[in-house]
Amino acid sequence: MHHRTVHYGVSLLPEEIITMSLPSLHSFGELLKAFRKQRGLTQQQLATILGVHRHAIGRWERGDFLPENKSIILELIRVLQLNDLAARQFLEASLTTPAHFWNVPYQRNPFFTGRQAVLQALHQRLRARQITSLTQSHALHGLGGIGKTQLAVEYAYTYALEYSAVLWVNAETRKNIISSFLAIAELLRLPESRDGDQQYTIAALQRWLRTHQGWLLIWDNLQELELLPRYLPTGHQGIVLITTRCPALGTLAQGLELPIMAVEEGLLFLLRRSKLLPITAASQQLQLFAHRFPADYAAATELVQFMGGLPLALDQAGAYLEETGCTLNRYLRLYQQQEFALLERRGTAASDHPQSVAATLILSYQRVAQTNPVAAELLCQSAFLHPDAIPEELLETDLALSELEQPQAPGDTYHRDQALAILRRFSLINRSPESQTLSVHRLFQVVIKEKLDSLAQQRRIEQTTQRLNAIFPTGAEADNWPHCQRYLAHVEVCSHLLTQWNIRSIEAEQLLRRAGVYLREIAQYQLSERFLLQSLEICQQILEPEHVDIATTLSDLARLYQTMGRYAEADPLLPRAPTMHEQLLSKNV
Numbered sequence: 001m002h003h004r005t006v007h008y009g010v011s012l013l014p015e016e017i018i019t020m021s022l023p024s025l026h027s028f029g030e031l032l033k034a035f036r037k038q039r040g041l042t043q044q045q046l047a048t049i050l051g052v053h054r055h056a057i058g059r060w061e062r063g064d065f066l067p068e069n070k071s072i073i074l075e076l077i078r079v080l081q082l083n084d085l086a087a088r089q090f091l092e093a094s095l096t097t098p099a100h101f102w103n104v105p106y107q108r109n110p111f112f113t114g115r116q117a118v119l120q121a122l123h124q125r126l127r128a129r130q131i132t133s134l135t136q137s138h139a140l141h142g143l144g145g146i147g148k149t150q151l152a153v154e155y156a157y158t159y160a161l162e163y164s165a166v167l168w169v170n171a172e173t174r175k176n177i178i179s180s181f182l183a184i185a186e187l188l189r190l191p192e193s194r195d196g197d198q199q200y201t202i203a204a205l206q207r208w209l210r211t212h213q214g215w216l217l218i219w220d221n222l223q224e225l226e227l228l229p230r231y232l233p234t235g236h237q238g239i240v241l242i243t244t245r246c247p248a249l250g251t252l253a254q255g256l257e258l259p260i261m262a263v264e265e266g267l268l269f270l271l272r273r274s275k276l277l278p279i280t281a282a283s284q285q286l287q288l289f290a291h292r293f294p295a296d297y298a299a300a301t302e303l304v305q306f307m308g309g310l311p312l313a314l315d316q317a318g319a320y321l322e323e324t325g326c327t328l329n330r331y332l333r334l335y336q337q338q339e340f341a342l343l344e345r346r347g348t349a350a351s352d353h354p355q356s357v358a359a360t361l362i363l364s365y366q367r368v369a370q371t372n373p374v375a376a377e378l379l380c381q382s383a384f385l386h387p388d389a390i391p392e393e394l395l396e397t398d399l400a401l402s403e404l405e406q407p408q409a410p411g412d413t414y415h416r417d418q419a420l421a422i423l424r425r426f427s428l429i430n431r432s433p434e435s436q437t438l439s440v441h442r443l444f445q446v447v448i449k450e451k452l453d454s455l456a457q458q459r460r461i462e463q464t465t466q467r468l469n470a471i472f473p474t475g476a477e478a479d480n481w482p483h484c485q486r487y488l489a490h491v492e493v494c495s496h497l498l499t500q501w502n503i504r505s506i507e508a509e510q511l512l513r514r515a516g517v518y519l520r521e522i523a524q525y526q527l528s529e530r531f532l533l534q535s536l537e538i539c540q541q542i543l544e545p546e547h548v549d550i551a552t553t554l555s556d557l558a559r560l561y562q563t564m565g566r567y568a569e570a571d572p573l574l575p576r577a578p579t580m581h582e583q584l585l586s587k588n589v
Contacts, residue, residue, distance in 0.1 A: 028093040029063040035080045035090070036061075049079050066094060069158055071116070077280045087280050101165035103187050104218075108157045109150055111273045111315070114265035115258075118151065122256060123159060126216075126239050137219075137228070137240035141247045142258035143427045143441055144360045145312030148243035151258060152218050155241070163239070164214035171222040171242070177231055181205050206233040213237040228252055245364075245427040260309030260441075267300055269311065273318025276328070299328040306335060308387075308442045313357045319347035340450045343443065361447040364426050375419035379428065382440045383448035384464045384497065386489040389437045392416070394467055394490065461497045462505065468494055469511040475518025484518040491515045492527070495534060506549075509538040513553050520560045532557045 036046055036057075043057040050057075050072070059065045067073050073094045077087045091110050125138055140148045156166050167187075169180040178198060185193040185205045192204035209217070215238035222228060222244040229252065232240065242253055249255050261269060268286050271277040276296070277285055290297040307313035320342065321331055335342050346356035355363070369376035378395050385394065397415050420438070423429040430439045449457060472487050473480035491511060498508050512535035519528035532553060539550045554573045561570035 027063055028066060028090075029061040031090055031093050032057075032076070033061040035082065035086070039080055046079065050075060066161060068161075070094075070112070070154070074280050074282070082280075084278055087278070091279070101167065101187055101215075102160070103184060104153060104156050104166060104168045105170075106149070106153045108153060110279055111269065111318075112150060112154050113269035113272060114261060115147070115151055115154070118256070118258060119155060119158065122151075122155060122241075125254065125256070126241065127162075137232075137242055137253035139222075139242035139244055139249055139253040139255045140258050141244050141249070141255050141427060143310070143444075144245060144364050145310050145357055146258050146260065146427075147311040148258055149220055150311070152220060152241060152243050156216065156218060159216075162214075163216040164212070165216070165238075167215060167217045169217065169219045171219040171227065174224070174227055177227060178202065181231065202231070206231075209233050209236045209238060211237065215239070216241065219243070222246075225249065225252055246425045247427060248421070248424060261304070261311055261314070262309065263301065263304055266304035266307075266309045266311075266314055267297075270300055270304060270314045270318050273315055274321035274328075276321070296328045299332045303328070303332055303335065306339075306442075310357065310441065310443055312360065313343065313443060316343070316346060316357055320345065323347060339446055343446065357443060358447055358450075361444050362451070364428060365444075365448065365451070368422055368426055368428065372419055372422040374415055375422040378416070378419050379423065379440070379444070380448055380452070380460065381464070382429070382438065383445040384460050384493070386493045387442045387445060388439045389432075389435065389486075389489065390439065391486055391490075392420075392436045392438060393471065394487070395438075396467065458501055458503065461494070461501055461503055462507075464490075465494055465498065465503070465505065465511060466507045469507040472511055472514055475514050475516075475521060478521070481518065481522065484515070488515065488518070491531075495531060498538075499534070504538045504542050506542070509535045509542075509549060509553070512538070513549075513556060516560070517556050520556070520563060525560065525564050528560055529557075532560060 036043070041049075043061075044054045047054040047057050052072075056065075060067060067076070073091065077090055080090075082090055088110060091108075094108075122138070122140070140151055142148055156168075160166055165188075167184050169184070170176040171180075181202050182193065182198065185201045185208075188205070188208060190201070190204045190208060192201045195201060209215070210233050217232075217238055217240050219228065219240065219242045222242050223246075225244070225246060228242070240253075247255055247257060260266075264283065264286065268277070268281065268283070271286070271289065272279055272281055277289060303317060304314065307317065317331065317335075320326065321328070326334070340358060343358040344356050346354060346359075365376065365379065368379065374397050377397065381395050382390055395416065397419065420429065420431055424431060428440065428444060432438070452460065468487060468491055472491065473483050475481070475484050494508075495512060497503075498512075512531045516528045516531035516535060519525070519531065536550070536553045536557060539547065539553055543550055558570045558573035561567070561573070
């Protein structure tokens with residue numbers, strides 16, 4: 001009888017798994033040859049299975065070349081049926097670069113998932129520049145934690161064979177750039193590196209970059225764009241790849257925005273990182289996992305959505321699951337209760353990005369606040385709205401910033417544009433000029449709210465309600481419907497916050513009633529009823545029983561029930577509303 005080894009969604013027989021450890025073998029070619037022979041495959045048989053020429057197998061085993069991309073290595077692992085231990089050994093061997101000069105400071109991430117379209121697009125663009133001898137740089141840009149550095153690392157390992165040297169610059173500060181340049185000069189064995197004169201050594205490296213071809217120079221986390229032309233020589237002969245948060249690159253570089261992970265991509269990354277799926281798992285194993293463990297799959301899907309597809313957050317969650325042995329469902333419940341606390345916890349094995357999600361985003365906020373207090377104010381306002389499609393007219397630049405201890409700023413378009421430019425520089429917002437809307441990552445909203453005390457949060461909710469109430473049009477008129485729809489998602493967020501904080505105000509009940517009427521007119525009855533009932537509850541708590549707003553809300557609610565055919569609920573409301581109107585009129589006579 002065979003005993004199966006079960007690994008969340010994968011079941012293999014012991015004889016189907018290669019488990020041997022080969023500490024004496026170090027190169028990818030040696031391991032490939034040993035694993036192939038243990039499986040009893042010839043080079044031709046393996047080549048046929050992979051769909052490559054037999055000579056490719058021979059060249060890989062001799063160490064002449066590495067497979068051109070990670071997908072081939074993963075396919076080899078599948079075909080050779082390596083277990084996790086052997087697969088990890090095989091992957092690590094494949095990470096060894098043949099480049100003569102190499103100073104990438106990170107190991108290749110075995111959990112790197114997806115991003116194939118971005119990698120290929122980046123490779124095509126850089127390859128085109130290499131062929132046509134264009135010297136313009138290329139930049140990966142996006143929010144902190146989106147995976148820019150990880151993608152640059154993966155690119156370096158994947159395409160190392162195409163470059164004579166792969167060089168890495170820590171570009172966060174001028175001091176770091178100088179330190180990196182000195183280290184590269186020493187790596188290249190430039191005689192000037194022994195001189196001790198920094199400027200002399202840097203000038204020698206710049207000459208080397210101008211006179212040598214085929215190199216790749218990665219500038220990681222470039223924050224001050226003006227430093228690039230200061231240190232990168234004109235007329236250089238290689239390829240420059242930049243990672244930065246700034247999307248406005250001008251003539252310095254062509255940009256490629258790194259998006260958040262799609263749901264399936266995020267699911268695969270989370271489950272691999274938490275070791276709930278094998279490190280080599282692909283879409284097929286993910287679907288098998290969904291079939292076998294539907295509750296866990298649903299919890300993982302919800303987590304990916306809660307975390308907005310941010311790779312750093314998913315990596316952090318995966319690390320927690322691995323370290324604690326917590327189940328997906330339990331982690332989901334914990335995350336819903338203690339969201340910020342879990343965003344603060346990075347884990348014990350984080351070396352490539354030691355800062356937590358919370359720390360990364362808070363640092364971005366602090367830098368924004370130091371640069372432009374109006375930009376920090378706009379971020380605070382956006383934290384209390386729906387994260388997507390925030391109308392620019394909802395954001396005010398002239399509100400008092402007491403909780404930030406910053407002075408007031410003029411409330412005009414120029415100051416708003418300057419503030420938004422700062423936020424775009426840090427990739428904290430996306431701005432759509434066509435619709436005049438903004439979007440912000442939902443995890444940034446979580447972090448911003450956590451920075452404010454209870455009183456400040458309540459004041460923000462009240463200010464948001466006032467602004468929405470002032471701008472939301474009458475919903476009964478069809479001409480206003482496009483404008484109503486523009487603000488609807490933000491009214492819904494406001495409704496939840498009003499309930500959560502038990503806030504009652506005239507502005508709140510008026511806003512909810514007008515939104516409820518609009519929803520009734522466009523036949524979104526369920527949400528219309530919720531808004532109108534919430535409006536009525538607020539009215540009854542803060543207004544006199546005969547107030548006209550109560551009568552109006554009762555009438556609107558009765559009309560909704562009539563439209564829905566719920567006459568038994570509508571009839572009791574109709575006599576009350578006219579009577580209240582008449583009583584109010586008689587008092588005013």
